[in-house]
Amino acid sequence: MEFIWRVNYFSALRVESLEGEFIVFQREAGKTHFLNEIGLKILSILDQSPATLDSLCRELSEYFTLPPDTHFSAQINRTLQRYEALGLVSRVKENA
Amino acid sequence: MIVGQLSRDTFRALLVGSGLRVKAGPFNLSIRTRLPYLADQLHRMYAHYALMDEAEIAEFHVQVISKRSIRRPFAQLIQFEVDGRSPFPPVxxxxxxxxxxxxxxLAIAMRINHLLLFHSAAVERNGHVLLLPAWPGSGKTTLCTALIHRGYRLFSDEFGLMDPQSGNFFPLPRLMPLKNQSIKVIRDYLPEAVLGPEIPGTLKGTVAHVRPPQESIERSDESAKARWIVFPKWSANASLQLEPLPQSEAFLLLASNAVNYEVLGETAFDAVTSLVRNCECRKLVYSGFDSALAALDELTDD
Structure with missing residues (x-):
């Protein structure tokens, strides 16, 4: 079973760069988050188009020239679940 | 007129009657008490504070009253009240x-939301503020006491008060509570410092307050922008380290250290972002004043 992930209200996020790290203000929740470049890229890819974990990992691997492996995929999955708990992303539908 | 120009009798009469109305940085306080020993302590420790003009309004009305306890009928207890409410149990x-x-x-921390309040010492040198944000127990009051007796102007040992729009910091020079071993350390290092009585048995151990220098109180309407942020940590026998701190880490530490960051929301986010971008951020580990002061002097030299 595979989920499709989308970002919630990317335009309502305030993003500022501080020496290569990113701070993000989530207006709806009034919360501040600290992201590295990969963390922000996840949100920006999902803002362009909702994606499955596999396609998201492919895009990230290409962008950062990282070899795709299962460890990387598991790490991104954990990040998505964390983002979901924070209300930054949600699963829009699932395919059997 | 300043408190020190009042006779002790006039001073006591104000505390017992309509209230001693004094300026504390951007705030006005009205203080009342009938306790003669507290009046004597305040007369000495508040000597440099200016009295408010008649037309001015006090933001905080506080008083310290005697309290009787049924459980402890022979104990002499007092209670602090702000606008008629008692945030602490009798002591x-x-x-x-x-x-x-x-x-x-506490009243300032709970009520002031037009300014961003950092839990931080703040001093000024060469026209700019050096912020020393730290949590209790890190020695910021002790370091702040050393700095203000070595050429730095006291803004506060407790609050960095920042106007989120302009980025200006406002002085709030108040008594500075040294705790436990710090009292002897400061008595030995700064014999010229004026300390209040040693008060044993508080929740934080023995406390003695440092009276702010007269010049810092006289210039408490002169705000300034921050240029340096140094996160200090006293560590026994540590060799001095004053190292750059990444801006993102400084942001994280500052945002979590600001008392009302979440209340101010996006305004605070913008203010802290701007603050760390415009400041040199460092972390300081020290064990002795001489080396720490030399390093901070070098950092803040023109």
């Missing part, structure tokens, strides 16, 4: 000064 009478000072700080 032994000898803790009156410490309780008054902590109570005023």
């Amino acid at each position: 032994p009478a000898e803790q009156a000064l410490a309780t008054l000072e902590w109570g005023i700080n």
Whole structure:
């Protein structure tokens, strides 16, 4: 079973760069988050188009020239679940 | 007119009657008490504070009153009140000064939301503010005391008060509570420092307050922008380290250290972002004043 992930209200996020790290203000929740470049890229890819974990990992691997492996995929999955708990992303539908 | 120009009788009459109305940085306080020993302590420790003009309104009305306890009928207890409310339980009478000072700080922390409040010492040198944000126990009051007796102007040992729009910091020079071993350390290092009575048995151990230098109080309407942020940590026998701190880490530490960051929301986010971008950020580990002061002097030299 595979989920499709989308970002919630990317335009309502305030993003500022501080020496290569990113701070993000989530207006709806009034919360501040600290992201590295990969963390922000996840949100920006999902803002362009909702994606499955596999396609998201492919895009990230290409962008950062990282070899795709299962460890990387598991790490991104954990990040998505964390983002979901924070209300930054949600699963829009699932395919059997 | 300043408190020190009042006779002791006039001073006591104000405390007992309509209230001693004094300026504390951007705030006005009205203080009342009938406790004669507290009046004597305040007359000495508040000597440099300016009295408010008649037309001005006090933001904080505080008083320290005697309290009787059915459980402890022979104990002399006092209670702090702000606008008629008691945020703390009664404490032994000898803790009156410490309780008054902590109570005023609590009232400021709870009520002031037009300014961003960092839990930080703040001093000024060469026209710019050096922020020393730290959590309790890190020695910021002790380091701040050393700095203000070595050429730095006191803004506060407790609050960095920042206007989120302009980025200006406002001085709030108040009594500075040294705790436990720090009292002897400062007595030995700075024999010229004016300290109040040693107050044993408080929640934080023995406390003695440092009276802010007269110049810092006289110039408490002169705001300034921050240029340096140094996160200090005293560590026994540590060799001095004053190292750059990444801006993102400084942001994280500052945002989590600001008392009202979440209340101010996006305004605070913008203000802290701007602050760390415009400041040199460092972390300081030290064990002795001489080396720490030399390093901070070098950092803040023109």
